[in-house]
Amino acid sequence: MNDLLDTAEKIRSMEIRGAALIGRAAAGALKEFALSIEPLGIEEFRAEVGRAAEILLNTRPTAVSLSNAIRMVMRYGGEDLESARRSLAKNADDFVERSLLAVERIGEIGSRRVREGDTILTHCNSSVALSIIKTAFDSGKEIKVIATESRPRFQGHLTIKALDDWGIETELVVDSAVRTVINEVDQVIVGADVITASGSLVNKIGTAAIALAAHEARTSFMVAAETYKFSPETLMGELVPIEMRAAEEVYPEISDLKHVRVRNPAFDVTPHQYIDVICTEVGAIPPEMSYLVIKEMLGWEMEGRIL
Numbered sequence: 001m002n003d004l005l006d007t008a009e010k011i012r013s014m015e016i017r018g019a020a021l022i023g024r025a026a027a028g029a030l031k032e033f034a035l036s037i038e039p040l041g042i043e044e045f046r047a048e049v050g051r052a053a054e055i056l057l058n059t060r061p062t063a064v065s066l067s068n069a070i071r072m073v074m075r076y077g078g079e080d081l082e083s084a085r086r087s088l089a090k091n092a093d094d095f096v097e098r099s100l101l102a103v104e105r106i107g108e109i110g111s112r113r114v115r116e117g118d119t120i121l122t123h124c125n126s127s128v129a130l131s132i133i134k135t136a137f138d139s140g141k142e143i144k145v146i147a148t149e150s151r152p153r154f155q156g157h158l159t160i161k162a163l164d165d166w167g168i169e170t171e172l173v174v175d176s177a178v179r180t181v182i183n184e185v186d187q188v189i190v191g192a193d194v195i196t197a198s199g200s201l202v203n204k205i206g207t208a209a210i211a212l213a214a215h216e217a218r219t220s221f222m223v224a225a226e227t228y229k230f231s232p233e234t235l236m237g238e239l240v241p242i243e244m245r246a247a248e249e250v251y252p253e254i255s256d257l258k259h260v261r262v263r264n265p266a267f268d269v270t271p272h273q274y275i276d277v278i279c280t281e282v283g284a285i286p287p288e289m290s291y292l293v294i295k296e297m298l299g300w301e302m303e304g305r306i307l
């Protein structure tokens with residue numbers, strides 16, 4: 001249990017972050033937990049892994065990759081303890097493999113939409129958006145990237161370090177400079193925490209303002225999202241919970257002030273009208289097709305509870 005609690009804490013504190021990675025980390029932690037426990041029988045096994053899954057689920061509320069990953073792992077079969085263990089471990093391995101392949105495939109698909117000489121603006125630190133950028137660059141296209149800082153956690157610093165390692169020409173801007181630079185940008189490429197049934201995007205705070213600026217400037221706006229970032233819950237009418245994080249992330253000395261509070265939402269919602277294309281591992285689709293992805297890739301039974 002200690003290793004699982006450790007992973008849960010790392011996800012909560014964002015030591016492990018990025019929607020794809022938290023899904024893979026949760027799947028891996030559940031597998032290790034299932035392999036390590038010594039329950040008396042299958043019923044006790046089910047109860048213990050159920051509790052473990054719930055701990056992981058409660059770490060971060062927004063990214064649906066977490067709940068979809070856990071749901072896929074928890075669909076284990078097996079009539080007895082050992083076969084249930086094996087089945088759960090295989091589900092976890094399959095999820096991790098599927099996720100890594102999806103990120104690579106999206107890189108190939110999305111990079112075809114990047115043209116020679118493009119300037120790309122990206123926000124936060126999305127491994128999937130970066131997969132597109134790197135694949136385009138590796139295929140010989142000369143491109144330039146403008147990366148936002150992405151306050152308050154400065155994930156943009158991770159992005160510029162990766163781009164620098166790959167040798168891609170990059171410019172770092174403060175988040176509020178997006179309107180100033182947008183006319184030099186050929187396309188915006190961002191990742192996703194959630195795609196809703198209507199094709200709207202939930203992503204790092206600031207994304208919606210970038211989409212507005214891009215829309216006004218007629219700059220194309222691309223989202224990179226694996227199919228497990230689409231939310232079946234939204235098809236059942238549920239709203240996506242937006243994670244509110246600690247005030248100290250924005251203003252560490254907040255406790256010195258008596259009349260000020262900080263509001264620190266981690267994500268915002270970009271309406272589907274502002275999105276040109278969503279690159280998934282099954283193709284580059286218009287946001288209006290999101291309903292079909294949920295129906296065909298994730299299955300109707302998704303309305304069932306996870307645990």
Ligand code: RI2
Pocket residue numbers: 017018019020021123124125126127128129155190191192193203204266
């Ligand atoms: P990948 C991040 O969330 C950002 O919102 C980013 O766009 C999204 O996850 C997707 O990341 P956070 O964990 O899955 O920094 O594309 O809050 O790596």
